[in-house]
Amino acid sequence: MPGAPAGARMCLPGGFMDREIFSYKGARLLIAATAVLTLLEGMCIILQAVYLAGMVSSLFSGRSVSDIYGQAVMFFIALAIRYFCVLIIRQIAYRFAERTSSYMRKEFLAKLFALGPAAMRREGTGNLVTLTLEGVAQIRKYLELFIPKMVANGILPLLILGYVFIQDRLSGIILLITMPVLILFMILLGLAAQKKMDDRWASYRVLSNHFVDSLRGLSTLRYLGLSKIHANTISRVSDRYRSMTMATLRLAFLSSFALEFFTMLSIAFVAVSLGLRLVDGKMLLDPALTILILAPEYFLPVRELGQDYHATLDGKEAMNRLHSVIAPYNEQERLEAPAPETWCGNSTLTIQDCSFEYGRKQKKKALDRIQMSVSGYEKIGVIGPSGAGKSTFIDLISGFIEHSEGSIKVNHQPVSLTDSAWRRQITYIPQHPYLFSASLKDNVAFYAPEATEDQIIDAIRAAGLEGIVRRFPNGLDEKIGAGGRPLSGGQEQRVAVARAFLCNRPILLLDEPTAHLDIETEYELKETMTRLFKGKLVFLATHRLHWMDQMDRIAVINDGRITEMGTQEELLNRRGEYFGLIRSQLEGVY
Numbered sequence: 281m282p283g284a285p286a287g288a289r290m291c292l293p294g295g296f297m298d299r300e301i302f303s304y305k306g307a308r309l310l311i312a313a314t315a316v317l318t319l320l321e322g323m324c325i326i327l328q329a330v331y332l333a334g335m336v337s338s339l340f341s342g343r344s345v346s347d348i349y350g351q352a353v354m355f356f357i358a359l360a361i362r363y364f365c366v367l368i369i370r371q372i373a374y375r376f377a378e379r380t381s382s383y384m385r386k387e388f389l390a391k392l393f394a395l396g397p398a399a400m401r402r403e404g405t406g407n408l409v410t411l412t413l414e415g416v417a418q419i420r421k422y423l424e425l426f427i428p429k430m431v432a433n434g435i436l437p438l439l440i441l442g443y444v445f446i447q448d449r450l451s452g453i454i455l456l457i458t459m460p461v462l463i464l465f466m467i468l469l470g471l472a473a474q475k476k477m478d479d480r481w482a483s484y485r486v487l488s489n490h491f492v493d494s495l496r497g498l499s500t501l502r503y504l505g506l507s508k509i510h511a512n513t514i515s516r517v518s519d520r521y522r523s524m525t526m527a528t529l530r531l532a533f534l535s536s537f538a539l540e541f542f543t544m545l546s547i548a549f550v551a552v553s554l555g556l557r558l559v560d561g562k563m564l565l566d567p568a569l570t571i572l573i574l575a576p577e578y579f580l581p582v583r584e585l586g587q588d589y590h591a592t593l594d595g596k597e598a599m600n601r602l603h604s605v606i607a608p609y610n611e612q613e614r615l616e617a618p619a620p621e622t623w624c625g626n627s628t629l630t631i632q633d634c635s636f637e638y639g640r641k642q643k644k645k646a647l648d649r650i651q652m653s654v655s656g657y658e659k660i661g662v663i664g665p666s667g668a669g670k671s672t673f674i675d676l677i678s679g680f681i682e683h684s685e686g687s688i689k690v691n692h693q694p695v696s697l698t699d700s701a702w703r704r705q706i707t708y709i710p711q712h713p714y715l716f717s718a719s720l721k722d723n724v725a726f727y728a729p730e731a732t733e734d735q736i737i738d739a740i741r742a743a744g745l746e747g748i749v750r751r752f753p754n755g756l757d758e759k760i761g762a763g764g765r766p767l768s769g770g771q772e773q774r775v776a777v778a779r780a781f782l783c784n785r786p787i788l789l790l791d792e793p794t795a796h797l798d799i800e801t802e803y804e805l806k807e808t809m810t811r812l813f814k815g816k817l818v819f820l821a822t823h824r825l826h827w828m829d830q831m832d833r834i835a836v837i838n839d840g841r842i843t844e845m846g847t848q849e850e851l852l853n854r855r856g857e858y859f860g861l862i863r864s865q866l867e868g869v870y
């Protein structure tokens with residue numbers, strides 16, 4: 281991938297370190313180029329001071345303006361070269377930051393797509409959107425500033441100090457001693473700022489998740505008459521964020537003030553010592569002026585580093601957040617297994633003793649030594665109470681998560697279901713399918729953009745959407761999704777079914793597809809869905825037991841374990857857990 285940082289691994293566990301920047305592609309070249317340009321800049325700074333001091337002392341000693349003409353030209357040439365170097369450094373650093381951060385965003389998004397809904401649920405959409413948009417912009421700023429500032433701090437003060445030492449040892453000693461004091465103050469203030477910044481990020485994360493949640497649930501909140509109360513909560517969270525931002529800003533002002541104060545104090549020391557020796561006649565005006573002009577330049581890189589520190593801290597923090605979102609998933613060991621073969625009528629899938637836990641800190645396994653063997657176009661019903669592990673099981677089959685123990689085989693070969701070749705064989709219908717803000721036609725054809733209009737119409741007909749398409753003023757081109765015509769829950773689900781008809785993939789996963797629908801809508805949809813099941817391996821996770829008539833076998837999950845599995849008849853005869861579930865549901869009805 282062009283611009284891909286060579287060593288940049290989004291999957292690096294643990295926190296991000298500054299030195300990791302050096303492993304990014306182009307970083308070493310940038311450091312080398314910046315070092316050469318900074319050295320040139322440093323020499324120009326010294327020349328500038330020398331010529332300026334020369335001009336002033338010449339005029340002071342009574343020479344005419346025409347005498348200093350040559351020095352003035354040299355001064356302006358040095359000035360021009362200095363700012364030219366600064367300009368070039370900025371441009372190359374900007375390009376590096378732009379390339380690296382956009383690569384990071386791409387890789388982060390690719391990783392999120394690969395991790396799928398499990399990561400989205402865990403992190404919260406608002407937080408992820410903030411990280412991807414704002415976080416990456418802050419990382420860009422950090423990358424842009426970090427290398428030039430580091431190089432400038434490594435070269436310019438040393439170069440200037442060396443020159444001052446040659447000219448006047450005492451001034452050199454004053455400058456040498458005051459620098460560590462300045463740096464110590466910066467570190468102390470930096471540590472305080474870091475703490476504030478951590479709190480600020482945590483509060484921002486709450487705010488963004490809260491905001492996205494509120495937008496999504498706005499209609500529900502209004503129906504319940506709770507929108508005012510919720511608005512107050514948002515305003516409270518925003519206010520906390522505002523006061524945290526103000527605290528960080530206060531600290532930023534304080535540190536700027538401290539920096540300025542100490543720099544001025546150090547320069548004043550140099551000026552006083554030079555002045556006293558000038559009065560005593562122990563020093564000439566020309567070198568004294570040169571040193572005085574150079575003293576602020578000596579502190580300038582450190583001061584700039586201090587000023588930008590708060591801006592770069594945001595970027596560094598965002599970088600850590602980016603890593604920490606991905607790191608827990610990288611802890612799961614990746615299996616070096618090949619991609620499964622294309623599923624067909626005589627394929628077999630064997631799951632042997634597979635377990636999964638959401639992070640190492642979770643006490644309970646979400647899936648505990650799952651055993652299951654399915655073949656061909658079987659229809660498997662997955663039932664169990666809420667929190668039993670049905671969705672996690674569907675995520676395992678879809679390859680969104682990888683098991684920590686056990687093995688999965690397709691046609692008796694160990695495979696990795698996280699492989700994209702497996703995912704391309706799967707259609708997934710969740711409880712709330714996502715409708716893009718696009719026409720009905722584009723929504724149906726989203727996963728099969730090469731489909732012809734006739735094929736799309738066939739899929740829409742098969743999903744029972746014909747009737748509503750006829751009622752739409754723009755027919756197939758009617759805009760749905762956010763900002764478009766609202767659809768009922770059943771109609772939304774039919775759009776998902778139409779997509780599945782159009783893709784016609786051999787494996788179908790359904791996770792509570794009708795849990796939010798009223799019973800009439802569900803029965804209407806059931807007939808359409810049953811047609812969709814034909815010629816496919818189907819896993820249907822639901823707690824609505826009437827679907828089990830359509831299933832070849834039923835797996836009962838409880839506490840992450842498959843407690844019973846068999847045909848409906850076998851399970852009823854067994855009078856075990858499934859029988860108990862049926863009985864309690866019937867008791868609920870009668």
Ligand code: ADP
Nearest residue numbers: 398401402638646665666667668669670671672
């Ligand atoms: P079901 O679909 O049967 O309601 P799930 O598969 O969603 O159950 O959840 C199984 C268990 O895993 C539950 O105890 C749930 O709290 C936990 N769980 C689900 N998703 C996550 C997650 N993203 N992070 C941590 N724990 C989770």
